[in-house]
Amino acid sequence: MSNADEPAMLDSAGAGRHPIVLIASHQESSSRSLESILGPNGYTVVKAYTAAQTLERARRAQPDAIILDATLPDQDPLEICRALRHDPEFAPDTPIIIVSSDHATRQQRIDALRAGAWEYLGQPLDAEHLLLKLETFTRVKRAADRAREDGLVDPATGLYNLSGLARRARELGAQASRLNGALACVALAPDFGDNGPGSEPTEAVLEAVVAQLAGAFRAAGRVSDAIGRLGPTEFAVVASGTDAGGAVRLAERLANAVTEGRGDSLSALSASGAQAGAGARFRLRAGYYVVPDARAPAADPADTILGAASALRLARAEPGGPWIRAFPGGLEAQS
Structure with a gap:
């Protein structure tokens, strides 16, 4: 299992590396719980504890996915999503999953999708469901990364050319x-x-x-x-x-x-x-x-x-x- 609070030494370019997941939560217990699910399944975990850390580490680590705690106290998670989606230093194809500490409502899911998240998960959190989602999402992200490297992506929108x-x-x-x-x-x-x-x-x-x-x-x-x-x-x-x-x-x-x-x-x-x-x-x-x-x-x-x-x-x-x-x-x- 790999984890890092500071992502400076992470290799975000190699295709053979473990997928990087940034966990953004102010609750250490929640981060550890997610890490215990992801680590044994081949994911490298990077942690952030505030909105500012999340934005900074998302730029530096260039993760393959972000899991965002809906209860981050210093900024609304939807605002964090929007900030990332408008950040030119952040890969636009990066999946963002928001995890709530309560049951997820339909309106919460819709609001999250509108803000740029790929998924909004409530409690109880199904570990197998989360892993399957991440497997699919990171595969799509890496395909987009390869396309970008091969000159197959429109630089202005992050979509395919x-x-x-x-x-x-x-x-x-x-x-x-x-x-x-x-x-x-x-x-x-x-x-x-x-x-x-x-x-x-x-x-x-x-x-x-x-x-x-x-x-x-x-x-x-x-x-x-x-x-x-x-x-x-x-x-x-x-x-x-x-x-x-x-x-x-x-x-x-x-x-x-x-x-x-x-x-x-x-x-x-x-x-x-x-x-x-x-x-x-x-x-x-x-x-x-x-x-x-x-x-x-x-x-x-x-x-x-x-x-x-x-x-x-x-x-x-x-x-x-x-x-x-x-x-x-x-x-x-x-x-």
């Missing part, structure tokens, strides 16, 4: 093929057309919108989804085991995530637009492409990205048309 998304699409396509399932891609982008002539968004507005969309899509996506940035304001999500109806539901979930924090709904987003952080309104447009059977010999999973991007262009070209379009000749979702 087009090359990275195409690689992940082929991996998800292979998974869907083994399961005799479908593979889908949903592409999304903001439409600023309602701001009137001569009111093109400034660079600052575009940066604010891109940050808003990237954060919302990351929070709303499943761990198994591959999320990427296709262009300056275009994004795409590739999902295994997702048919046409599932693609539309995925698009709706992503769209709602953009406006949930403001109390808006998908209907409001489609009808009157969402307010960007820098003051411009936009509507979200989407397109999707579905490969019904990933085993088909001619099916190239990366083509789902191109098909969804083409459908998105059609949706953006029809200001008065539906907010989401299927790829022409593809499968339309049945309402």
